[in-house]
Amino acid sequence: MQARKLSTVSCDAPIEQVVEIIKRDGALVISNFVSGETLKSLAEELEPYLSATPCGVDPYFAGTQTRRVARIIGRSDTAVEVALNPLFLGAARKILQVPAHVWVGEDRIEVEPDIQLSITQAIQIGPGQGRQPLHRDDTTSLWRHPQYGREARLQMMLALSDFTEENGATRVIPGSHEWDDERMPTQDETIAAEMPAGSALLWMGSVYHGGGANTSSAPRTGLTMAYDLAFLRLEENHFLSIPIERLRQLPAEMQRLLGWSCSSTLLGWVEVDGQMRDPQELLAMPSFAGAGKGF
Numbered sequence: 284m285q286a287r288k289l290s291t292v293s294c295d296a297p298i299e300q301v302v303e304i305i306k307r308d309g310a311l312v313i314s315n316f317v318s319g320e321t322l323k324s325l326a327e328e329l330e331p332y333l334s335a336t337p338c339g340v341d342p343y344f345a346g347t348q349t350r351r352v353a354r355i356i357g358r359s360d361t362a363v364e365v366a367l368n369p370l371f372l373g374a375a376r377k378i379l380q381v382p383a384h385v386w387v388g389e390d391r392i393e394v395e396p397d398i399q400l401s402i403t404q405a406i407q408i409g410p411g412q413g414r415q416p417l418h419r420d421d422t423t424s425l426w427r428h429p430q431y432g433r434e435a436r437l438q439m440m441l442a443l444s445d446f447t448e449e450n451g452a453t454r455v456i457p458g459s460h461e462w463d464d465e466r467m468p469t470q471d472e473t474i475a476a477e478m479p480a481g482s483a484l485l486w487m488g489s490v491y492h493g494g495g496a497n498t499s500s501a502p503r504t505g506l507t508m509a510y511d512l513a514f515l516r517l518e519e520n521h522f523l524s525i526p527i528e529r530l531r532q533l534p535a536e537m538q539r540l541l542g543w544s545c546s547s548t549l550l551g552w553v554e555v556d557g558q559m560r561d562p563q564e565l566l567a568m569p570s571f572a573g574a575g576k577g578f
Contacts, residue, residue: 284578287308287457287458287474288457288474289308289310289311289312289455289457289474289476289484290304290308290311290312290477291314291482292304292311292313292314293311293314293315293363294314294315294316294370296313296362296370298369298370298374298377300419301313301370301373301374301485302374302377302378305374305378305437305485305486305487306378306498307474308457308458308486309455309456309457309458309459309460309461309486309489309490310455310476310481310485310486310487310490310492311484311485311486312478312482312484313482313483313484314368314478314479314482314487315366315481315482316368316370316371316441316481316482316483317351317364317365317441317481318564319481320533321364321365322480322481322550324361325359325361325362325365325441325443325506326443328358328360328361328362329355329362329405329443329506330357331360332352332358332405332516333350333405333407333477335557336350336351336352336556336557337350337556338350338409339351339533339557339558340558342561343416343417344391344410344415344418345559346409346412346413346415346494347412348409348410348411348412348497349406349407349408349409349412349494350405350406350407350409350557351398351404351405351406351407351517351554351559352404352405352414352554352556352557353402353403353404353553353554353559354391354403355374355403355404355506355508356400356403356545358421362403362506362508365439365441365508366400366403366507366508370485371439371483371485371508371510372409372510373399373419373435375437375510376398378394378434378436378437378487379398379434379436379437379510379511379512380395380396380397380398380435380546381395381396381433382394382395383395383396383517387396392432396512396513396514397512397513398510398511398512398513399510399511399513399516400508400509400510401436401509401511402507402508403505403506403507403508404506404507404508404510405504405505405506406475406494406504406506406507407423407500407502407503407504407505408450408451408495408497408503408504408505409497409502410495410497410498410499410500410501410502410504411497412451412494412496412497413496414470414493414494414496415468415493415494415495416493417454417456417468417473417491417492417493418468418491418492418493419488419489419490419491420436420438420490421434421435421436421488421489421547422486423546423548423549423550424547424548424550425509425562426449426488426489427464428460428462428463428464428489429461429463433486433512434487434488434489434510435489435511435515436487436488436509436510436511436512437486437487437488437509437510438485438486438487438488438507438508438509439483439484439485439508439509440476440483440484440505440506440507441442441481441482441483441505441506441507441508442478442479442480442482442483442484442505443477443479443480443486443503443504443506444480444501444502444503444504445478445480445503445506446475446476446477446478446479446482446484446503447475447477447499447503448475448477448495449497449498449499450497450498450499450501450502450503451494451496451497451499451503452471452475452476452477452478452495452503453475453476453484453492453494453495453505454470454474454475454492454495455473455474455475455484455490455491455492456468456472456473456474456490456491456492457474457490459472459489459490459491460487460489460490462491464477467490473491473492473493475495480482482536483569486513488509490572492534516529517530517542519565521541521542522542525541527571527572530543530566531566535563538559538563538566539563542562543563543565543566544561544562544563545559545560545561545562545563545564553565567571
């Protein structure tokens with residue numbers, strides 16, 4: 284099947300144009316998304332973590348020749364600038380924050396959902412890594428298509444090194460955000476999001492995509508972040524309100540029900556030694572002293 288092409292716009296494109304293309308195609312590339320200075324700072328701040336992180340152990344999805352480093356906002360000052368990039372954040376707000384009308388007593392009011400930074404990962408695909416299975420990122424919330432009538436996520440992949448067909452550039456199926464959940468994606472329908480370092484790929488959570496195969500002799504490194512609808516979370520913030528000492532006294536089932544767990548769709552994982560782990564493993568570690576205190 285002939286795949287639709289990915290559009291590319293410059294970093295000074297108006298946000299309205301960016302949003303229009305994303306809604307039409309599901310994805311686009313923004314050239315010169317960050318400056319050379321920002322790119323250099325990111326590399327300097329993230330390289331020590333990437334070098335110290337082992338490759339994954341999951342041969343199916345995460346990859347055995349791929350390094351993944353999370354907790355990026357806590358590890359990189361420059362990454363904060365990337366997350367607040369006006370085109371990325373602005374597009375996320377316009378695409379995700381679609382108001383809904385609700386009744387409160389006799390009043391019909393309009394409510395606009397919030398968004399939150401959902402995931403941050405530096406991903407380095409090494410030589411020999413095969414293609415990642417095609418998937419939709421909003422599967423983490425079991426989002427249905429097209430019944431909900433709104434998007435759940437806008438994701439960004441910033442190229443920290445050149446992305447090419449040979450070194451594993453992210454593969455995308457433009458237009459797949461319009462598919463229902465019965466249609467199966469195929470690799471023949473994908474195209475490689477080739478782009479120079481400093482450019483970024485933006486795509487909606489309903490777009491089928493996956494990491495490409497690295498048949499080159501050098502790694503391909505990218506930084507991914509995603510904004511999600513903020514109502515996909517706990518209503519009460521148990522993570523801050525319940526001390527870790529009290530949490531350890533509770534039955535494991537209660538701990539999981541309070542959010543200290545990883546769902547079957549991988550929501551709620553935490554990075555431990557470069558691997559995406561269930562929070563239950565943290566509670567079993569004597570060295571874990573609570574959020575922000577290290578482990």
